[in-house]
Amino acid sequence: MEDLTSYPLELTGPDIPMVRFLNVRKSYGELIVLDNLNLDISPNEMVTIIGPSGSGKTTVLRMLMTLETIGGGVIYVDGKPLTHMPKNGALVPADARYLRKARSSIGMCFQHFNLFPHMTALQNCMEGPVQVLGLSGREARERAEELLMMVGMIDKKDQHPSRLSGGQQQRVAIARALAMRPKVMLFDEVTSALDPEVIGEVTNVIRDLTTRHSLTMLMVTHQMGFARDISDRVCFFFGGKIEEQDSPDELFSNPKSKRTQQFLSAVKAAD
Amino acid sequence: MSYISFLSEHGSRFIDGALITGVQFFCSLALAAVIAHVFGLVMLSSNTVVKSFAIAYVEFFRGTSLLVQLFWLFYVLPLFGITLNNFLTGFLAVGLNLGAYGAELVRGAILSVPRGQWEASYALSLSPAKRMRRIIIPQAIATMLPAWGNLAIELLKSTALVGLIAVPDLMFQARELNNSTYLSTWTFGTALIIYYVSARFLITPCMRRLEKIMARRMGRA
Numbered sequence: 001m002e003d004l005t006s007y008p009l010e011l012t013g014p015d016i017p018m019v020r021f022l023n024v025r026k027s028y029g030e031l032i033v034l035d036n037l038n039l040d041i042s043p044n045e046m047v048t049i050i051g052p053s054g055s056g057k058t059t060v061l062r063m064l065m066t067l068e069t070i071g072g073g074v075i076y077v078d079g080k081p082l083t084h085m086p087k088n089g090a091l092v093p094a095d096a097r098y099l100r101k102a103r104s105s106i107g108m109c110f111q112h113f114n115l116f117p118h119m120t121a122l123q124n125c126m127e128g129p130v131q132v133l134g135l136s137g138r139e140a141r142e143r144a145e146e147l148l149m150m151v152g153m154i155d156k157k158d159q160h161p162s163r164l165s166g167g168q169q170q171r172v173a174i175a176r177a178l179a180m181r182p183k184v185m186l187f188d189e190v191t192s193a194l195d196p197e198v199i200g201e202v203t204n205v206i207r208d209l210t211t212r213h214s215l216t217m218l219m220v221t222h223q224m225g226f227a228r229d230i231s232d233r234v235c236f237f238f239g240g241k242i243e244e245q246d247s248p249d250e251l252f253s254n255p256k257s258k259r260t261q262q263f264l265s266a267v268k269a270a271d
Numbered sequence: 272m273s274y275i276s277f278l279s280e281h282g283s284r285f286i287d288g289a290l291i292t293g294v295q296f297f298c299s300l301a302l303a304a305v306i307a308h309v310f311g312l313v314m315l316s317s318n319t320v321v322k323s324f325a326i327a328y329v330e331f332f333r334g335t336s337l338l339v340q341l342f343w344l345f346y347v348l349p350l351f352g353i354t355l356n357n358f359l360t361g362f363l364a365v366g367l368n369l370g371a372y373g374a375e376l377v378r379g380a381i382l383s384v385p386r387g388q389w390e391a392s393y394a395l396s397l398s399p400a401k402r403m404r405r406i407i408i409p410q411a412i413a414t415m416l417p418a419w420g421n422l423a424i425e426l427l428k429s430t431a432l433v434g435l436i437a438v439p440d441l442m443f444q445a446r447e448l449n450n451s452t453y454l455s456t457w458t459f460g461t462a463l464i465i466y467y468v469s470a471r472f473l474i475t476p477c478m479r480r481l482e483k484i485m486a487r488r489m490g491r492a
């Protein structure tokens with residue numbers, strides 16, 4: 001087993017990142033998916049991950065959501081370890097209870113929305129706050145309605161997901177995740193399953209979120225224009241590593257790595 | 272003697288029998304439903320001890336005949352000092368047997384809930400128990416309801432066996448009547464019709480209604 005003694009029990013100092021991947025590794029059998037990943041995300045920062053299929057983009061988000069176990073290294077959120085917990089002055093792999101508490105500061109939106117089909121839009125947004133945060137029905141409803149208003153879905157609040165278009169479902173899914181008041185929001189290709197004409201209604205919601213403070217975001221997308229528009233920083237992933245990262249203007253207009261250049265020109269040619 | 276006068280003379284016995292069959296049906300259905308959910312969930316648990324027990328249970332009750340199980344409960348348990356009355360033995364046997372089939376339905380339906388639903392409830396930090404109760408099981412029920420309709424009809428037909436341990440159900444009454452009147456066509460014909468009508472015009476419409484209600488709750492009315 002890995003020696004974790006060199007990892008701090010918590011992060012200290014003036015500029016604590018909201019998220020820190022420290023030497024994070026992940027493999028499935030022989031296949032190394034993340035190879036010693038180090039990535040810091042500052043509070044309120046919007047970081048976008050781009051890269052070819054299979055480069056490990058989704059895996060990064062799923063590990064931060066703790067949907068995947070970590071193969072090595074430690075992830076910290078808001079200065080505290082997420083994947084590990086302190087025990088007798090050292091870090092040990094987190095147990096289920098610690099994980100459940102730790103991951104409640106993270107929200108995730110999926111490519112296929114994954115709304116609960118047996119609940120209305122409003123009930124979807126109230127489920128977590130009532131069942132996990134212990135809010136009263138009234139408080140949860142107020143919070144849910146406010147968020148559904150924000151994503152433009154208030155007039156459909158009593159509809160079941162099967163009655164909503166993909167774009168509408170994805171907006172409800174964003175509201176559902178926000179209702180938990182996460183510190184970090186993860187978006188994994190949230191527009192990939194949508195018809196072209198409704199992509200805008202979802203990207204506009206995410207764009208609005210970037211102007212709201214106290215939300216750190218990590219997004220995977222294939223829409224380069226959108227990434228360039230709203231990101232503070234763009235990371236280009238290749239083979240489980242960050243090949244290059246920079247401000248969007250710099251990375252898109254002046255990519256340094258050969259692989260980044262190839263990827264960007266291939267994407268441009270496909271458009 | 273006409274069939275009408277046969278019915279007016281012996282109809283009350285059919286009614287008595289049908290009522291007993293009805294009570295046997297509901298008791299064993301309730302038992303089967305509880306057993307199916309408990310064992311269906313346990314079969315999915317990661318605890319190998321309880322899991323093996325549940326799998327053994329399901330294997331045993333599905334792999335041996337209901338009639339043998341019924342006789343075993345009725346004739347063999349007393350040898351170990353456990354004596355149950357006929358009525359209890361009847362619905363226990365049927366409920367335990369059909370519950371084993373139901374457990375497979377529950378297990379399959381839970382596994383058929385898409386992975387995204389598990390992940391979304393995980394991402395919301397729902398506890399494992401709440402995830403099961405509030406997200407997974409309601410969707411699993413909607414999936415397995417049609418299969419439960421068939422199982423309920425199967426269960427009704429299975430209750431006919433309890434007459435063999437002298438529970439005075441419909442089949443028991445029909446046999447008694449046949450022994451005293453020798454009117455086999457009418458006695459067993461009437462029993463057949465009652466079984467068919469109950470299945471076709473009581474159970475099936477009820478299940479259809481339930482399916483409609485579930486469909487509405489899933490927003491697919």
Ligand SMILES: Nc1ncnc2c1ncn2[C@@H]1O[C@H](COP(=O)(O)OP(=O)(O)OP(=O)(O)O)[C@@H](O)[C@H]1O
Pocket residue numbers: 028031033051052053054055056057058059060
């Ligand atoms: N559960 C798993 N078991 C085995 N291999 C997996 C598993 N999940 C992902 N992988 C592999 O890990 C690699 C990285 O997958 P990941 O989903 O992170 O890629 P991605 O960058 O998101 O790709 P895409 O753009 O196609 O979504 C791929 O080669 C994939 O096949």
Ligand SMILES: [Mg+2]
Pocket residue numbers: 057058059189
């Ligand atoms: Mg992906």
